[in-house]
Amino acid sequence: MSLGFSNSTILVVGGAGFVGSNLCHFLLEDENVAALIIVDNLLSSDMCNLPDDPRVTFLHGSITDNRILSHLPRDIQYVFHLACYHGNQSSIADPFADHENNTLTSLKLFDTLKDFPSLRKVVYAAAGCAVAEKTFDEAKSTTEEAPVSLYHDSPYSISKLIGELYGNYYFQHYGLPLVKARFQNVYGPREILGAGRWRGTAHTVWRNVVPTFVWKSLHSEALPLDNGGNASRDFIFVEDMARGLIACALKGEPGEVYNLASGEETTIWDLAHMINELAGNKTPVDLLPPRDWDRSGKRFGSTEKAKEKLGFKTQISIPEGLEKTLLWTIREKEHILRTMRTHSYFVPEVDKYITDRSKRGEADDR
Numbered sequence: 001m002s003l004g005f006s007n008s009t010i011l012v013v014g015g016a017g018f019v020g021s022n023l024c025h026f027l028l029e030d031e032n033v034a035a036l037i038i039v040d041n042l043l044s045s046d047m048c049n050l051p052d053d054p055r056v057t058f059l060h061g062s063i064t065d066n067r068i069l070s071h072l073p074r075d076i077q078y079v080f081h082l083a084c085y086h087g088n089q090s091s092i093a094d095p096f097a098d099h100e101n102n103t104l105t106s107l108k109l110f111d112t113l114k115d116f117p118s119l120r121k122v123v124y125a126a127a128g129c130a131v132a133e134k135t136f137d138e139a140k141s142t143t144e145e146a147p148v149s150l151y152h153d154s155p156y157s158i159s160k161l162i163g164e165l166y167g168n169y170y171f172q173h174y175g176l177p178l179v180k181a182r183f184q185n186v187y188g189p190r191e192i193l194g195a196g197r198w199r200g201t202a203h204t205v206w207r208n209v210v211p212t213f214v215w216k217s218l219h220s221e222a223l224p225l226d227n228g229g230n231a232s233r234d235f236i237f238v239e240d241m242a243r244g245l246i247a248c249a250l251k252g253e254p255g256e257v258y259n260l261a262s263g264e265e266t267t268i269w270d271l272a273h274m275i276n277e278l279a280g281n282k283t284p285v286d287l288l289p290p291r292d293w294d295r296s297g298k299r300f301g302s303t304e305k306a307k308e309k310l311g312f313k314t315q316i317s318i319p320e321g322l323e324k325t326l327l328w329t330i331r332e333k334e335h336i337l338r339t340m341r342t343h344s345y346f347v348p349e350v351d352k353y354i355t356d357r358s359k360r361g362e363a364d365d366r
C-alpha cells in the first residue's frame with residue numbers, strides 16, 4: 001500500500017502509546033516508509049504495542065533526554081509528536097510530572113528539530129478538549145478558530161495548549177514546518193488499561209471512558225455514568241485518527257491547525273447503552289454525580305476545515321468502531337489484565353478479574 005511517503009524516514013514520539021502505535025502499524029503498511037524511529041519512555045504504554053518490523057528502531061527513553069535527542073538522525077523527513085503525560089487526572093495528581101512529560105517534551109523536541117535540514121512536516125497532537133467551550137447547554141461544534149480560555153481544569157489541558165504555543169513560536173521564528181492536529185476523543189484497539197507506570201490515581205488503570213466501559217461491560221458490571229451520562233463527546237476511531245494524522249503530514253499547511261473529529265455528538269448515556277448492547281450486558285447503569293474537576297459538558301468538533309483542506313473525513317461509524325474495540329478487548333483480555341494487575345497494590349479492585357485461567361496465563365475462549 002502507498003500512503004504517499006516517498007523513501008521517508010519518520011519519527012514517532014510516543015509511538016508505543018495508544019494512538020502512536022496504531023499510527024506506526026499503519027505507516028509500516030507503506031513500503032515507501034524506509035525507516036521508522038520510535039521514541040517512548042513507556043510511561044503510559046506497553047512494549048507489546050510496538051510493531052515487529054526491521055525498519056523500526058526503538059529508542060527507550062524520554063524525548064527530553066539529550067542522549068536521545070542527539071541520537072536522532074538529522075535526515076528525518078516527518079515527525080509525529082504524540083508523547084504526553086496521560087491524562088487529566090494524572091496531571092492534577094502530579095503537575096510536575098505533567099510538565100516534564102507534556103510540556104518540556106514539546107519544547108525540547110521542537111528546539112532540536114529546528115535545525116534539521118530535511119524536515120517536511122512535524123505533526124503535533126493537540127487536544128480539542130483544551131479549546132472546547134465549557135457548556136452543559138446545547139453544544140455548537142468547536143471550530144479551529146474558537147477562542148481559548150485562560151482558565152483550565154487540569155495541567156494536562158494547559159500543557160496541550162503550551163505545545164501549540166511553542167509550535168507556533170518555532171514555526172514563526174525558525175520556519176519549523178509544524179502542523180497542529182486537534183484530536184477529539186479517540187477510542188479503539190491498543191488502548192491498554194493499566195499500561196505503563198503508576199501515575200497517582202485509579203485512572204492509570206481506567207484511562208478513558210471507552211476502554212473502561214468495554215471492560216466493565218464484558219464483566220457484566222454496572223457502567224458508571226458521571227453526571228447521569230449527560231455529557232457528550234465526539235468519538236473518533238483510532239484508524240480514522242491515524243489516517244487524519246497522515247493527511248496532516250502529507251497535505252497540512254505548516255503553521256495551520258486542523259480538527260481531527262467525527263463531527264458527531266454522542267452522549268455518555270448513549271455510549272454506555274451501545275456498549276452494553278454489543279457486550280450483552282443486562283446490568284443497569286450506575287448514575288453518579290459530576291466529577292468535581294470536570295466542567296467540560298457537551299462538545300464535538302467541526303470537521304469542515306479538515307474536509308476542505310486535507311480531504312479528511314472519518315470512515316468508521318461508532319457502532320462499527322465499538323464492535324472492533326470490543327472484539328480486540330476479548331482477544332487481548334489476558335494482556336490487558338496483566339498490565340492492570342501491575343497496579344493492584346493501589347487499585348485492589350483489579351484482582352477481582354483474575355480467574356483460574358488468567359492465573360495460568362491462558363487465553364479465554366470468549
Ligand SMILES: NC(=O)c1ccc[n+]([C@@H]2O[C@H](COP(=O)([O-])OP(=O)(O)OC[C@H]3O[C@@H](n4cnc5c(N)ncnc54)[C@H](O)[C@@H]3O)[C@@H](O)[C@H]2O)c1
Pocket residue numbers: 013014015016017018019020039040041042043044045046061062063064081082083084085086100101102105125126127128129160183184185186187196
Ligand atoms: N486519546 C485521546 O482521546 C486524545 C485526545 C486528545 C489529544 N490526545 C493526544 O494524543 C497523543 C497520544 O495520546 P494517547 O491517547 O495515545 O496516549 P498514550 O498515553 O497512550 O500515549 C502517549 C505516549 O507518550 C509516551 N510518553 C510519555 N512521556 C514521554 C516522554 N517524556 N518521552 C517519550 N515518550 C513519552 C507514553 O509512554 C505513551 O506511550 C497525546 O499527545 C495526547 O495528549 C489524545
